[in-house]
Amino acid sequence: MKEEITTRIRDILTEHGRLAKEVAALGEDGDLYQAGMTSHASVNVMLALEGAFDVEFPDVMLRRSVFESIASIRAAIEELTGGR
Amino acid sequence: MSIVRGDGPEAVVGADLVQISQVARSLASLGEAYMRRICTPDEIAYCNASPMMAPARFAARFAAKEATLKALHLDDQGLDLRSIEVKQMPGGWTDLALHGRARQLAEEAGWSSVSLSLSHEGDYASAVVAVIINSRTGRR
Numbered sequence: 112m113k114e115e116i117t118t119r120i121r122d123i124l125t126e127h128g129r130l131a132k133e134v135a136a137l138g139e140d141g142d143l144y145q146a147g148m149t150s151h152a153s154v155n156v157m158l159a160l161e162g163a164f165d166v167e168f169p170d171v172m173l174r175r176s177v178f179e180s181i182a183s184i185r186a187a188i189e190e191l192t193g194g195r
Numbered sequence: 196m197s198i199v200r201g202d203g204p205e206a207v208v209g210a211d212l213v214q215i216s217q218v219a220r221s222l223a224s225l226g227e228a229y230m231r232r233i234c235t236p237d238e239i240a241y242c243n244a245s246p247m248m249a250p251a252r253f254a255a256r257f258a259a260k261e262a263t264l265k266a267l268h269l270d271d272q273g274l275d276l277r278s279i280e281v282k283q284m285p286g287g288w289t290d291l292a293l294h295g296r297a298r299q300l301a302e303e304a305g306w307s308s309v310s311l312s313l314s315h316e317g318d319y320a321s322a323v324v325a326v327i328i329n330s331r332t333g334r335r
Contacts, residue, residue, distance in 0.1 A: 129217070151217060151221075154257075155221050155229070157232075170273045170296070171273040175271045
């Protein structure tokens with residue numbers, strides 16, 4: 112389950128993240144902003160995540176730190192889906 | 196050189212630059228969800244009034260919202276981008292309207308007046324937000 116979520120996050124980052132390096136080369140704790148993700152790209156990533164996981168990010172989660180790494184995004188998705 | 200802050204008003208500036216072609220791509224791939232998550236109904240209506248200009252107008256508004264977050268020093272507090280609204284004024288000028296939590300945070304920071312300037316040229320749109328802060332009441 113954890114691997115499946117991570118794979119989907121990596122796919123979304125590949126399509127919407129506009130990173131300057133290959134997503135596959137990024138570790139789970141790698142800083143996505145340091146890897147080139149802009150604030151505009153992070154909104155696209157958020158919307159794509161909402162569509163893929165059928166969730167909605169509440170205002171309190173619309174923070175830079177939530178989208179700064181694959182691990183932090185996965186933690187947010189797990190919280191929003193409640194393990195379903 | 197050191198500058199010592201006094202008790203008088205202070206100025207704060209936030210600026211942002213957005214690539215219009217990336218916004219056009221987002222509009223094409225994410226459509227309504229993209230517009231509705233970032234902009235208010237009035238902003239969407241203004242942007243879409245000219246299909247040719249829509250990507251540039253959405254890009255300028257996104258830049259204005261990010262510039263406001265920078266002026267508020269809020270890059271890691273959750274805030275709905277729609278609580279920062281660009282108002283189109285008669286004569287073509289723009290103004291900034293803050294709602295809900297954005298307004299509350301600006302008041303707490305001591306914002307006494309704010310001015311917004313938008314621009315777009317080629318593939319880029321930019322926004323500058325200039326704020327006068329009453330440092331006696333602001334938390335900064």
